[in-house]
Amino acid sequence: MSRIRGIEAKVKKEILHSAKNKNGPNTACEKDDVEKDQVKELLAKIPVLAKTFDIHRKIGEGTFSSVYLGSMRQDAGVPEGDKRWFALKHLVPTTHPTRVAHELRCLRDIGGKSHVIGVELCLRNLDHVVFIMPYIPHQKFSEYVGDMDANELRQYMRALLTALRHVHTFGVIHRDVKPSNFLYDRERRRYALVDFGLAQHTAAPAQPPPAHQALKRTRDDDSLFPGAKRMALDLCVRRAARSPAPAPAPRGCACAGAGGVCGECAVWAPPRANRAGTQGFRPPEVFFKYPQQSTAVDMWAAGVVLASVLSGRYPFFRATDDLAALAEITELLGTEALQRTAQALGNYTPQHITHSVSCRLLTSTCRRGLCLRKLSAQLRGAAPAHDARACAKCSRRHARCLCRDDTPAHAHDPLRSVCGFPDAAFALAARLLEPDPRARITAADALRHPFLAQPL
Template identity: 60%
Template sequence: MSRIKGIEVKVQKEVLQTRKYGLNEILKKKNDDQNNSKDATEKHQIKELLHKLPRLDKIFEVHRKIGEGTFSSVYLGSLRQHAALPDSEKRWFAIKHLVPTAHPARIEHELRCLQDIGGKDHVIGVELCLRNLDTIVFIMPYIPHKKFSEYVGEMDAAELRQYMRALMIALRHVHSFGVIHRDVKPSNFLYDRDNRRYLLVDFGLAQRLCPAPEETPAPPPAHSNGIRKRPRDEEEASSAAKRVALDLSTGAPVACAAPPVPRCACAGAGGVCGACSARPPPRCACAGAGGVCGACSARPPPRCACAGAGGVCGACSARPPPRAPRAGTQGFRPPEVLLKYPHQTTAVDVWAAGVVLASALTARYPFFRAGDDVAALAELADLVGTEPLQRAAAALGRRVVTSSARRGLCLRKLAAWLRGQGAGQARGAGAEPGAPLCTRCRLPRNQCLCRDEIKKAEEFSAAQSVAGFPDAAFALAARLLDPDPRSRISAAAALAHPFLAD
């Protein structure tokens, strides 16, 4: 009873305050209290950081927190020796404090990326690294920037061309070192609109390129920047070449191959004899070891009788799920990450750049809003169509089953509709009686967003403009958002595209 009485008194007090001061004053007071609490928390965090790292306090003056992520917090700082200078003449730094629970190998890898790759071509570098016990900070350059959502709808064709060109230059530079950034998104590509400066930041999830096991040398794919794979004998000579970029496992990788199977008389014939069909599959030398060899990881899983049925058998449900790198931000993961394809390449970053371009063309951010991988695949099927997505999955050794077929959306029509130009105005106003209908979606032609059957998405007209952007911009977006990573355009090739070419 006393608790209920206390709640009633509290409610009556709030009602009296609302009548006395008004609702706006009460809300303003609550916001002020929240801001004061947030400022007090940030000051306490800065004080604790300076206490754990006294050398930082001697060199820099830490002003406020400007960013926070899963593995780090970023603060704005300036040199103490410049304290007497006005703010316009000070040199500003971004002080990145890594969480103490981060793996040492991850921290070392990020630092090496900043040292080896950063400092040119719109890629952030590192000025200084300070460490005391488990407290580690990176001192990096800082540029003033705004949130992408504040200017995504204000960018015209010229500004978008410069923005995407700078992003592709940064990715080309990173990929030339055989590194996948893995977290390309607008918040990691800082943009100073006043001075036209760009910086690709946050290499905390970056990985080295891991070559896929192949028996014979093959020409490099479009996204490998012309780097050919080394011969097998050269790979075996160097164990470091086969190491995944950020392998945090304790066991050493196993390098082995399945033992040769004796050749039977039925080899090359039109069937398999009874002896061969009853023979158990050959046991690889990696069985029971601390890792899986390249031959076993590339081998497709055996097809079960439950494939295509309405359920999953006990053997398949007990089978361990495929392991593959999944680092990145939801909404920017390409199909090969969603399908857990193990041999991912720099095409992962190219897809994310395509999502950024699509957001700018449609003035919608975030562009994809799925909360899990299955919903993300459904969004991709709506955009690119189920057939291209299934073909890409089959090329990766995966299978995508959908309840209905999707033709895919035309990004040009979608941009015109979302920006309220062209056919999009008629879509909101309603259709005229007797207007021709689309044969696929059964909507009036001026409201249809289906992909054009005659014109391919990567084709464009130099004289055409859609929603204020040249048709070549949408053609580039189609190449960047190719669901098949093998045919997806590379960052270097994107710079030669007519939309980005000088």
């Protein structure tokens, strides 16, 4: 059976088009013609590519790159099952050169081991750059998210966290961990963490130069998040400033704790913090514009992936803007936990600023937070249907109640299971979805967690 099965079906599928692209191709034949023209154009831009590789078709498209499936020209007569297949990533020409060099350095220094994709070759002609990487046949996450059992989930999360542990030992934050960037060959149990285009060094005083804001394009696995990638809404907190700055406003200002900012406080510039990533996988510290972000950003995203499998729902968070995303996180974790995190992350003094920053989360209502175990049971249809007793907290029947109990979410019962998953899996999800990044579990510690430490 060909190693590229599934790709054929993908290109035969009729292209999804929206109102933003009414004049685009709307049939499989038209899409094939467009992709053939794109392949010819790529070969014309990088002539040396045609001397070494046969490019078969486009297999992916993102905001800042397009990916093609290729093979060596010298293997033209080799059966498909025995060929070496490659993923050729063509970066958009307007990408900042420093960012290109940064991504290439990450692939070269970090990749090739511990389930992290490596790079075989890099070709450049003028402003066009192509990374040649091993191709990993894979399925869409949405096709198997509801089918994974406990053992498969354990293998999947162990591989993902092994890759993150390896990346984090280099002092690098991936910043875009999500299922479409963690390729999974389900048949051969192979994994690969890809796409270091947004990666950031933790010790770097500033992030790599931003890539050119090209028009957003649809990526196959991200089609469930229409228009939700790398959104740029400005979520400001009070009394944050850049140097030089005017005299700080008095701490007893009347707008403290209010749902607005007075004129005296409005003179402060909004805080600066890296917010790169995909909506639905960003942690609370990104929305709070916390500048001292760490590898905990990736751990939160891994927790969202785990929660998606446990609940059988993808995407797990569906918001398309920052405020709605923060509201969804608050609904899950509770108002008190998010307010406590906002206050803790706001107690720092930015570099070259003489006053400290204040950060508050104001909500119109208070939420207790949800129990992920009960939520997963309901979404998977495993909740008790005939329990007529009412919950003392929400007054709902126990069959519909999602309230948390008094047991800490990160504690687990070795004898308990929910929807076929051991209780330890939900305990690990609670550690990964800890709102305070300083208390969030690391990749190394997560691999020692009871859910992942036990043998398969």
